[in-house]
Amino acid sequence: MISVIVTTYNWPAALQLCLEALFIQTDNDFEIIIADDGSSTENLAINKFVCVPSCVTIKYIYHDDKGFRASAIRNKAVAQSSGEYLVFLDGDCIVRPDFVSRHRQLAVSGHFVPGNRVLISQDFTQQVLQNKLSLSHKDWQYFLGLRLKNKINRLLPLVKLPLGALRLIEPKKWQKAMTCNLAIWRNDFLRVNGFDELFEGWGYEDSDLVIRLIHAGVTRKEGRFAVPVLHLWHPQNDRSQHDSNYQRLLERLNQHDFIVAKKGISQYLGH
Numbered sequence: 001m002i003s004v005i006v007t008t009y010n011w012p013a014a015l016q017l018c019l020e021a022l023f024i025q026t027d028n029d030f031e032i033i034i035a036d037d038g039s040s041t042e043n044l045a046i047n048k049f050v051c052v053p054s055c056v057t058i059k060y061i062y063h064d065d066k067g068f069r070a071s072a073i074r075n076k077a078v079a080q081s082s083g084e085y086l087v088f089l090d091g092d093c094i095v096r097p098d099f100v101s102r103h104r105q106l107a108v109s110g111h112f113v114p115g116n117r118v119l120i121s122q123d124f125t126q127q128v129l130q131n132k133l134s135l136s137h138k139d140w141q142y143f144l145g146l147r148l149k150n151k152i153n154r155l156l157p158l159v160k161l162p163l164g165a166l167r168l169i170e171p172k173k174w175q176k177a178m179t180c181n182l183a184i185w186r187n188d189f190l191r192v193n194g195f196d197e198l199f200e201g202w203g204y205e206d207s208d209l210v211i212r213l214i215h216a217g218v219t220r221k222e223g224r225f226a227v228p229v230l231h232l233w234h235p236q237n238d239r240s241q242h243d244s245n246y247q248r249l250l251e252r253l254n255q256h257d258f259i260v261a262k263k264g265i266s267q268y269l270g271h
Helices: 012-023 041-051 070-079 099-106 122-131 140-148 164-168 186-191 205-215 242-253
Strands: 002-008 030-036 058-062 085-090 093-095 111-114 117-119 181-185 229-231
Touching: 002 012, 002 070, 002 099, 012 030, 012 041, 012 093, 012 099, 012 122, 030 041, 030 070, 041 058, 058 070, 085 093, 085 099, 085 186, 085 229, 111 205, 181 186, 181 205, 205 242
Parallel strands: 002 030, 002 085, 030 058, 117 229
Antiparallel strands: 085 181, 093 229, 111 181
């Protein structure tokens, strides 16, 4: 069983497109856990409505809006999940029909798998949302046309390549492993106590998680050229906590014995 953890906040239109892409996966042996970081009452109701057509088990985890607390809501979502394997996905990302099956193929004990993304331009994001365009099934020629018109930032992530052993050549690389597209074994996630909720506000909670996994002996298996996502444009998040979060991250980089989050998922597991 795979648990897909979908993080969202006050953007039902994007969440609907994200979920519709998950509803048409070729591999249906997964569950969806919505991690809502405090959407308004109105948006919460809409979000729950767009979950109704799900063809797989779906759970909705919510907490009140007290600022950017992605670490906390993801921990709470994982605590309510059932899967042995966790795939983290942002609710403003659209996946291809083979997204779950590809992540399953890449899953190997002792490794985490970061995928990559294609950024959609601001103008085209508005077109996608207004017209509810389904991008999941679009072919190579369609995306080539988008690239030529600068509606997406790059094309290469959509190429599927059997990289084999090349996926393992940077085992301790933590950069560009982001929770908009990241897979981790549940046992490994629990071993490091999940996300560290000391990281409040935008920035580096995902990097911290990956660094602690590496310190614990869990290494990187590259997911690029296998599991891309299409990332809708959105305004930049409040980055007022950037400097303090980055400083904490730098301090931990060389603390190789620092593995377990100080304030992590254990508080939600009931033991």
